[in-house]
Amino acid sequence: MASRVLSQEIEPGFHLLRVDDVDVEYFEGIWSIPEKVTYNAYLLVGDGGAVLFDGWKGIYADDLIEVIRGIVDLKDITHVIVHHAEPDHSGSLSKVLEANGFRAEVVAHPMAKPMIEAFYRIAPRFRLVKDGEELALAGEKIKIIYTPWLHWPETIMSYLPDRRALITCDAFGGYSTPRAIFDDDEGVVKEYLPSVRKYVANIIGFYRQHITRNIEKIQSLNLSIGILAPAHGLIWRRNPQLIIDYYRSLAEGRPDGNKILIISGSMYRLLEKAAAIAADEVERLGGRAIFYRFNDSSQPPFSEILSDAMDSRAIIIAATTYEAGVYPPLEHLVDLISRKIPQKPVLVIGSYGWGPAAARKISEKLASAGFKIIDKIEFQGSASEEDIRRIREGVKMLLESS
Ligand SMILES: Cc1cc2nc3c(=O)[nH]c(=O)nc-3n(C[C@H](O)[C@H](O)[C@H](O)COP(=O)(O)O)c2cc1C
Numbered sequence: 537m538a539s540r541v542l543s544q545e546i547e548p549g550f551h552l553l554r555v556d557d558v559d560v561e562y563f564e565g566i567w568s569i570p571e572k573v574t575y576n577a578y579l580l581v582g583d584g585g586a587v588l589f590d591g592w593k594g595i596y597a598d599d600l601i602e603v604i605r606g607i608v609d610l611k612d613i614t615h616v617i618v619h620h621a622e623p624d625h626s627g628s629l630s631k632v633l634e635a636n637g638f639r640a641e642v643v644a645h646p647m648a649k650p651m652i653e654a655f656y657r658i659a660p661r662f663r664l665v666k667d668g669e670e671l672a673l674a675g676e677k678i679k680i681i682y683t684p685w686l687h688w689p690e691t692i693m694s695y696l697p698d699r700r701a702l703i704t705c706d707a708f709g710g711y712s713t714p715r716a717i718f719d720d721d722e723g724v725v726k727e728y729l730p731s732v733r734k735y736v737a738n739i740i741g742f743y744r745q746h747i748t749r750n751i752e753k754i755q756s757l758n759l760s761i762g763i764l765a766p767a768h769g770l771i772w773r774r775n776p777q778l779i780i781d782y783y784r785s786l787a788e789g790r791p792d793g794n795k796i797l798i799i800s801g802s803m804y805r806l807l808e809k810a811a812a813i814a815a816d817e818v819e820r821l822g823g824r825a826i827f828y829r830f831n832d833s834s835q836p837p838f839s840e841i842l843s844d845a846m847d848s849r850a851i852i853i854a855a856t857t858y859e860a861g862v863y864p865p866l867e868h869l870v871d872l873i874s875r876k877i878p879q880k881p882v883l884v885i886g887s888y889g890w891g892p893a894a895a896r897k898i899s900e901k902l903a904s905a906g907f908k909i910i911d912k913i914e915f916q917g918s919a920s921e922e923d924i925r926r927i928r929e930g931v932k933m934l935l936e937s938s
């Protein structure tokens with residue numbers, strides 16, 4: 537499949553350079569994203585030169601250069617602002633600088649310098665910036681805001697007061713290749729938000745306290761934001777506050793209605809029958825059950841399960857015992873949930889053949905991460921009538937406690 541390149545002057549002198557990465561299967565080499573992702577760079581063209589904000593993944597470097605060439609001479613770029621050194625945005629940097637004859641200064645946080653030098657084995661001229669620093673580039677004021685851990689420790693944002701534009705890099709971004717550039721159409725936004733949730737759960741979930749902290753920091757600066765321009769997905773100009781509020785609600789673990797996530801890992805589906813009973817009970821008691829099963833015919837993507845975990849009210853985990861531990865896909869999943877997902881009540885169901893382990897290990901892992909374990913129900917083989925009664929009771933307690 538060929539990638540799709542979009543270049544648009546979104547305001548006089550301010551260009552979006554977007555590529556839809558339809559080649560990617562696993563973001564960061566991990567997260568399954570059939571919906572794909574965009575990389576958004578921005579180009580400011582003004583008096584005395586041009587400023588490039590971020591870039592694209594390395595494989596698209598030549599495409600980026602071609603797009604820039606359609607707007608300005610590469611040699612006219614005086615500065616490249618690297619908001620974040622992760623190669624989905626900085627991968628094109630070497631080639632861009634080469635095409636520019638290494639005339640441009642790389643504007644970045646001090647922590648980004650050794651990363652860029654080590655990633656690409658280049659030694660460009662750097663202009664290292666501090667939080668709150670104001671630059672005058674391409675005839676415009678650019679205020680640097682340090683926003684650590686969104687998504688790495690070196691991440692900065694740029695605010696262009698004359699345009700009321702905040703360029704936010706990973707923060708306020710999402711997966712998918714939206715069919716529009718802006719948030720103007722409510723239908724497009726509605727379609728896009730699940731991909732934002734999935735992106736946050738997969739990529740920034742581990743740093744969720746920093747989402748809240750940085751939003752508060754941005755708010756304390758009283759910036760007037762007319763355009764919010766992230767490095768992935770839609771640009772926000774109709775309602776930038778919507779994406780800020782959505783990020784905050786995800787980071788704080790605000791549930792989406794009565795959604796209850798049920799995850800089952802079962803080799804021969806004895807345990808899955810018990811998990812299905814729990815799912816039915818959730819629905820019977822008025823919850824909305826989202827049921828993922830690992831079994832001999834299905835391996836749902838971790839990326840999707842984490843996305844649903846993010847804004848579920850509570851979680852039910854059913855896992856069988858495997859080699860004196862947890863059935864491996866669920867062991868991995870529980871580990872991811874313990875790190876990336878806001879704490880919430882959990883009901884654990886486990887099974888075993890000769891020596892129980894799964895339920896205890898899952899409960900210990902999640903309890904130590906601050907999750908509230910409502911009950912731990914464990915049985916040999918398949919659930920007895922008494923086990924089923926306890927499962928129903930557990931579901932009731934779970935719904936009451938969440
Ligand atoms: C590869 C494999 C490893 C297993 N390891 C253990 C184990 O270490 N301890 C245990 O008690 N049962 C173990 N079992 C047995 C399962 O936990 C038991 O059969 C369980 O009922 C399987 O549930 P399921 O039919 O829902 O997959 C193992 C089974 C398999 C196939």
Ligand SMILES: [Fe+2]
Binds near residue numbers: 620622686687688706
């Ligand atoms: Fe990143």
Ligand SMILES: [Fe+2]
Binds near residue numbers: 622706767
């Ligand atoms: Fe990114």
